[in-house]
Amino acid sequence: MxxxxxxxxxxxxxxxxxxxxxxxxxxxxxxxxxxxxxxxxxxxxxxxxxxxxxxxxxxxxxxxxxxxxxxxxxxxxxxxxxxxxxxxxxxxxxxxxxxxxxxxxxxxxxxxxxxxxxxxxxxxxxxxxxxxxxxxxxxxxxxxxxxxxxxxxxxxxxxxxCGVMAGYGAAVHTGGVSNGDTVVVIGCGGVGNAAIAGSALSGARRVIAVDIDDAKLDAATRFGATDTVNSRGTDPVAAVRELTGGFGADVVIDAVGRPETYTQGFYMRDLAGVLVQVGVPDREMRVDLPLIDLFSRGGALKSSWYGDCLPSRDFPVLVDLHLSRKLxxxxxxxxxxxxxxxxxxxxxxxxxxxxxxxxxx
Missing domain, CATH: 3.90.180.10 (Medium-chain alcohol dehydrogenases, catalytic domain)
Structure with a gap:
């Protein structure tokens, strides 16, 4: 009944x-x-x-x-x-x-x-x-x-x-962050900070957090961000390039899901770098990128579905990380x-x- x-x-x-x-x-x-x-x-x-x-x-x-x-x-x-x-x-x-x-x-x-x-x-x-x-x-x-x-x-x-698994998985599974990588995460809400935590746990050498809110950027450092960029009054692409010796990042994770942030993420990558979109966009949103830039910059543009996770495998792992005070x-x-x-x-x-x-x- x-x-x-x-x-x-x-x-x-x-x-x-x-x-x-x-x-x-x-x-x-x-x-x-x-x-x-x-x-x-x-x-x-x-x-x-x-x-x-x-x-x-x-x-x-x-x-x-x-x-x-x-x-x-x-x-x-x-x-x-x-x-x-x-x-x-x-x-x-x-x-x-x-x-x-x-x-x-x-x-x-x-x-x-x-x-x-x-x-x-x-x-x-x-x-x-x-x-x-x-x-x-x-x-x-x-x-x-x-x-x-x-x-x-x-x-x-x-x-x-949802949020923690999506962000963590976007870094670990979709982005394949590994030891020594430089990572940028755009948007430091729940999903973005989970991506920051996942990147740090995966051995990223540098994790750059980008947001328009100083309070969220402060929170990002507690999850493992080594550098922060407030993009409200700063060109975030230029700031990331300055922080990376002019090269850009190995992995960029867009946890916002807007055309502006996706485009910024595309140009924040180093040559052959990976861009991962995990932020959920509106159905009406569109992205316009020069095809020559898609070709010449190489690398990979990926969408992360639920952090490409297998819940039966990954949920217990994240709980274990939490209980052991690593996450x-x-x-x-x-x-x-x-x-x-x-x-x-x-x-x-x-x-x-x-x-x-x-x-x-």
Whole structure:
């Protein structure tokens, strides 16, 4: 029998988020019901609210979540009630052409719950990134629930589910940062600082943080940045070249996702350098680059899908790094809030005042 839960819902494009009762089905085959303990407020949720990702309103927002399995459906053997999990928005199917080639982190048919969650009048909800976790309970595919060490508090652990994993993986997996590299990270929010931390842990010799907010740049140094550039009043490309002896960086990570920052990142690279885009752009954005520059500068331009991660492999690793005090997940948590404060958290995010607001249930 479906259970009723309170949830933060984007009812229509651009409208303030509403806290409404929703119906969550009992888990069917291959599904699990999770009691959400904490869920981060990610910029992607704001994109959903504003219609920048799709128009399948109403959206059940929230996807950076940790919680406890409450029930499992038929066929689920790897999880049991009481398991402490972080939710992932990529659950490899095992059968698509990418999975069959041994690249499950690129799975082209990622699993989500088959049954929809609904408003009490039966209106089907579209769960953000296939999760929908700004709610007391959520229904996901079993592969989306990754069991982790229960020693990590949910406010911090849940952030692995998106922002931290995306940024860390953009550096470590997509960018391939290694010993001695020089790295630039543009945008020092949650994703950017995770990329900085990942670069530092991978042995980067120099990590240059670029942002327009001095407070975020100060935070970036705590995650491992060796140099900072405030691009509000400075040409960041020129500044990076000055810091690198005129050459540019081996790896540049754009954690903003705007045409301006992507173009800056392109020209911040050394010859044969790598540019990684991990910031989520608006659907209307375009980039215009001279084709001769694409050819003559060489290297690689990459998009990082979820940090090219395999959640079942990587989430426990990040938790272990946190528990061994090598990756401070607690430092990403700027504030804890209630479900009713999600809309206010979006406004705070847009002002640049936080790394992550986290809803605690």
């Amino acid at each position: 479906p259970q009723e839960a309170r949830a933060a819902v984007a009812v229509k494009k651009g409208a303030p988020v509403e806290v409404l009762p929703v119906l969550v089905p009992d888990p069917g085959p291959g599904e699990v019901l999770v009691g959400v303990q904490a869920c981060g407020v990610c910029h992607t949720d704001l994109h959903y609210r504003d219609g920048a990702i799709g128009d399948e309103f109403p959206y059940l927002l929230g996807h950076e979540a940790a919680g406890t399995v409450e029930a499992v459906g038929p066929g689920v053997t790897a999880l049991a009630p009481g398991d402490y999990v972080v939710l992932a928005w990529r659950a490899p199917c095992g059968g698509c052409r990418s999975c069959r080639r041994g690249r499950p982190w690129y799975c082209f048919d990622s699993r989500t719950a088959a049954q929809p969650m609904t408003l009490t009048d039966g209106t089907r909800l579209s769960p953000a990134l296939g999760i929908g976790a700004f709610t007391e309970k959520t229904l996901v595919a079993a592969g989306q629930a990754v069991k982790i060490d229960p020693s990590a508090r949910p406010e911090a652990a849940g952030l692995i589910g 401070d997940l607690d430092a990403f948590v700027s504030e804890t809030i209630t479900l009713e404060e999600v809309e206010a958290a979006f406004a705070t995010m847009q002002r640049g005042g936080v790394l992550r607001s986290v809803v605690v249930f």
